[in-house]
Amino acid sequence: MVRFHILALVWVVCYSEELCDGDCGVNFVQLDLLKTRGQTETSNWYPSRAIDYNRSGQSSAEGPFPLKKPVWEYTVKGLNFHQTPCIDDQHNVYTGSDGTRILSFDKHGQKRWEVDGPSGSCQNPFLYQGILYTSCKDGHVLALSMEDGKTLWMKKICEEISSDTYSMTATEDHLFFPCGARVPYGAPDVVLVSRKTGDLLWRFNVPKFTVNITPCMLDGSVVFNDEAGGMYRLSLQDGSVIWYTAPFFGPGGATLGGVACSRDGKVFNGFATADMKSGGLSAFDVQTGQRLWTKWVTAPVHNAPAIGRIHSHDREAVIFAMGLPTGHPLGPAVWTNGTVYAVDAQTGDFIWTFEPPAWYGASCAGSTLEQICMPDLFSGATVSKDGTVYINWSAGGITYALRDLNKDGRCELHDSEEVSGFDLGSGATGPPALAEQMLVVNTCHGPRAFSA
Numbered sequence: 001m002v003r004f005h006i007l008a009l010v011w012v013v014c015y016s017e018e019l020c021d022g023d024c025g026v027n028f029v030q031l032d033l034l035k036t037r038g039q040t041e042t043s044n045w046y047p048s049r050a051i052d053y054n055r056s057g058q059s060s061a062e063g064p065f066p067l068k069k070p071v072w073e074y075t076v077k078g079l080n081f082h083q084t085p086c087i088d089d090q091h092n093v094y095t096g097s098d099g100t101r102i103l104s105f106d107k108h109g110q111k112r113w114e115v116d117g118p119s120g121s122c123q124n125p126f127l128y129q130g131i132l133y134t135s136c137k138d139g140h141v142l143a144l145s146m147e148d149g150k151t152l153w154m155k156k157i158c159e160e161i162s163s164d165t166y167s168m169t170a171t172e173d174h175l176f177f178p179c180g181a182r183v184p185y186g187a188p189d190v191v192l193v194s195r196k197t198g199d200l201l202w203r204f205n206v207p208k209f210t211v212n213i214t215p216c217m218l219d220g221s222v223v224f225n226d227e228a229g230g231m232y233r234l235s236l237q238d239g240s241v242i243w244y245t246a247p248f249f250g251p252g253g254a255t256l257g258g259v260a261c262s263r264d265g266k267v268f269n270g271f272a273t274a275d276m277k278s279g280g281l282s283a284f285d286v287q288t289g290q291r292l293w294t295k296w297v298t299a300p301v302h303n304a305p306a307i308g309r310i311h312s313h314d315r316e317a318v319i320f321a322m323g324l325p326t327g328h329p330l331g332p333a334v335w336t337n338g339t340v341y342a343v344d345a346q347t348g349d350f351i352w353t354f355e356p357p358a359w360y361g362a363s364c365a366g367s368t369l370e371q372i373c374m375p376d377l378f379s380g381a382t383v384s385k386d387g388t389v390y391i392n393w394s395a396g397g398i399t400y401a402l403r404d405l406n407k408d409g410r411c412e413l414h415d416s417e418e419v420s421g422f423d424l425g426s427g428a429t430g431p432p433a434l435a436e437q438m439l440v441v442n443t444c445h446g447p448r449a450f451s452a
Helices: 028-033
Strands: 004-006 040-042 093-095 101-105 111-116 126-128 131-135 140-145 151-156 174-179 187-194 200-210 221-225 231-235 241-245 266-272 279-285 291-297 306-309 316-322 334-336 339-344 350-354 359-361 389-393 398-402 419-423 433-435 438-443 446-451
Touching: 093 446, 174 200, 187 221, 266 316, 279 316, 291 339, 316 389, 339 389
Parallel strands: none
Antiparallel strands: 004 040, 093 101, 101 111, 126 131, 131 140, 140 151, 174 187, 187 200, 221 231, 231 241, 266 279, 279 291, 306 316, 316 339, 334 359, 339 350, 389 398, 398 419, 433 438, 438 446
């Protein structure tokens, strides 16, 4: 099992024996990121959304292929799960919910504990040194024992927090998360608090606010995007701006997913234009904020990218997806299409694509007036040790495992060696969580666990 070294994880170092061909030297950016890696470590398989401080989505685990019927599931009528689950080193699963419930299950799906948070929408948690950290809609931050769910400390930091699917981030000293709430969505501020006491250290106003924030933590700094496409790097010491890069694709556009950072100092972020007729993926220099390249596509990109070496291709790829999300159950029924892309992390050149079957309906699979589910069209992706890409096609309620085995630039839907999918009957907002031979998907109706 890989060990995730904290404070500044750079996944390539953890996997260097498996992934390096030829020169595996690190540049000055990597050396800077590595300065504090040895302070503490955790062996959790999936400690937070997108796994590491680079939010790469790259795992050291081998996942199940093909995907068979889930070995366990958990459902409570009327209770939605838009959160991303976490998995510890014993294959125990942890998740928040849209209600007040925060839960843990063992690897067989037996409930280990259940606690009520102080309010609803306790969002994507972070597992760190035996403690689960999360924050909830009413502005409270919680530190819970991973063993039994006991509250170790709880403190109200914000007047309230947006109920979008943001991710808590925990480091040796700090917790970072959004603060405040706008109507209809988004948070106007971000905050840094002490991990041990919950004391507020600083609060920073983001004029264009954040949505679904999932930041990179890079040696004494934090990198994230705002809703309008602006990119920030702030100092953790005092919240000062190291750099800010304004949006380049015109007013009214949006970046609704988080960022992902590569081993060689790039930051990736998807975007959508104001008319929602196009979008793409951009790469930025983490040292300066300079935009390096942009790959345009013919539909909006709302999901967060992932980075990893993909199956059958000896290069690092960025995985993202395009398409308009489905709507409200009372809306008109329409055909919905989408595409998953893997592009070269250095150049943005296409490596492969995947297109699931089109979905017909007003809303996504499993969304009803009694239990409305409003995920992005695709979740973020997770990349396994062997380069298989796991992603949720939320319109159709299907989780896919993808690999371009014959290197023809396409993951063929009807080739069982390249594509395996399982219809879960419900959309899923967060990326699949991966542990060794275990995959957990939080559909809107609850967790579903696959095994080899």
